[in-house]
Amino acid sequence: MDDAVLNQLSNEMKLSLLNTLAEDTCDTFAIRASTQRGVFLGSYLNSANRERLRVVVKILGGKIVNQYEEQVTHIITTTDENNYCRRTLKYILGLSHGCWILSAAFLRNCIKEKRYVNEEDFEVSCCQVVGGKLKPPYSIPRYSRENYNKKTNLFSRFTFKVDKRITVPPPSYLEIMIQNQGGMLYTDQNNRTELKGNYYFVSDDLPRQRHCRVVPPRWIIDCICYQKIRPLSKYFH
Incomplete structure (x- = not known):
């Protein structure tokens, strides 16, 4: 993305936010408010998706960190055609901590909709190591996140x-x-x-x-x- 495209995108997203905040339901606003306070960590992202992450967080709110820390709430990662991701150290740490672990498609849809979209629609299925052996019928990161919240x-x-x-x-x-x-x-x-x-x-x-x-x-x-x-x-x- 060049600077002109990024600036245009930034202005469009700001305007869209102002126009749509008044239309939010209470539930949708709560989801957005939670994400706007999010701490994002990229894992195995290419340069285009790193730039998308930077733009989305700059305009919609939140914080980006370069290394895992206790405050991280969202891991954004690259996935294959099966919705499996690489088993990186960042992925494992995020999984252990009950973080949202989302495919980079989350970023593209945030840009398209000019707002934070529902994370549940973009949760990774599992890492490639597990997927190649188990082919789980559910999202392991979601299972981990729910168990972490229940303290089980x-x-x-x-x-x-x-x-x-x-x-x-x-x-x-x-x-x-x-x-x-x-x-x-x-x-x-x-x-x-x-x-x-x-x-x-x-x-x-x-x-x-x-x-x-x-x-x-x-x-x-x-x-x-x-x-x-x-x-x-x-x-x-």
Whole structure:
């Protein structure tokens, strides 16, 4: 998009907002107000969709960030013909946090309608890794978001200690994913009587550990991406 097109689009969207605010129903206005306070993070977007995101948020309200943070409410990503997206770190973090995870078509329709459109119409089905194996009949991000809002999270009965030597993903992000999904983190200050029922050590090295089971980082990620506890037997050879 060149500057002239962007400026014209900006003016048209501003005018449309002024003309349509008075026509909003209470429900529609509530959806728009919520989105206007949104914090948006792009994942695997091409330059055209990054520019669309910038224009939409600039005109309609909200904030764009470049890295995941706790305040993120919307992940915008590229999808294939099956409505599957790439399994990026941003996607996994957003999934663990109950974010809206939307296809880039959301941006195109916001521009077309000159307003924030209903997010539910643009939710991603799942990531390509899961889609290739499972072909879920429902949106996994929607399922995760609804469970997150109900506080019925995957790891609510688990305690984890994360090996700081892990390189991918960074240990700090693994800890965020675990806590987002209701898990408890073990530290040396924990009283063992405070630990939740299942105690796991997350590590790339899989020696036997006393008092706990060792699981690879991929098990954490797969549990989140499938939104179910995966059989541990699949991760040991």
